[in-house]
Amino acid sequence: MRTPVIAGNWKMNTDAASARDLVAGIGQAMAELNGVEVGVAPPFPYLEMVGRELGNSGIFLAGQDMHWETGGAFTGDVSSAMLLDVGCTHVILGHSERRHGWGETPEQVGKKVVAAKEAGLKPIVCVGETLEERQGDRTKDVLLHQAEAAFAGFSESDLAGLIIAYEPVWAIGTGVVATTAQAGEAHQILRAWLAERFSNSFAESVRIQYGGSVKPDNAAELMAVDGVDGALVGGASLKVEPFVGILRGATSS
C-alpha cells in the first residue's frame, strides 16, 4: 500500500505574512488527517521561515528547484546543500515551468536528480507532455524520454523513496484537468517503464502523483484512480481551505 503524498507548489506566489497563515492553517488541519503525507514548496526566500513555522507538524519542506553543481558562479541558483541547510527534505525537479519556461532539458533534469540523491534530498521529479505532443500521439514517447533521462544510471536502491509527478503541461494552471482515464493511462505507462527498467517490486513502491488543476472537487476522483498516489498542487495550494479540501479528498479515496 503506497501512502498518498500531496505537495503544495507555491511557485512565485505568497508573501511572508500569508505564507505564515497558510502553514498555520494546514498544520491545524493535519490533526484530523490520517494516511496522507503532506509537503509544501515555498519560494526560496521563505523556505527558512516556513521551515521554522512547520516545526514538528510532520509536513515536509521542499525546494522548487536546485542546480546540479554544489557551488560556484551560478547567479540566481541554489545548491542542494543550501536547501538542506534551511530544512528541506525534498526538492521538485523538472517542473514544466522550468522545462518550458527556462529551456531545461531532460538531461539537465537528470543531472539534478543525481545531485539531489547524492546530497540526500528526495526528488519529486515532474514529467509531462504538452498539448501538441498529446495531439500528435507522442505522450508515451515524451514521458519515457523524460523518465529515461531523469533516472538513467541509477540503480533501484539509489532511487529509494523517489516520487514522480505526472503533470500534463496542458492541465497546469488552466483549469482543464486530465480525465481519470488519461491520468490512469499515463501513470500506467510510467509504472510499466519502472518495472521494465528496474523491477516490479520497485515499480510498485514508487509514488506517482498527478498534477494539473487539482481542486477539492476533483481530488477524490483523481486519487481513486489506480496508480495515482497523490497530487502536486499549484493554484489550489495557496489557500488553506482548498488545499485542506484536497487533503481530505486524498484520505477519503
Ligand code: PGA
Ligand atoms: P496547478 O499547478 O495545480 O495550478 O495546475 C500544478 C503544478 O504546476 O504543479
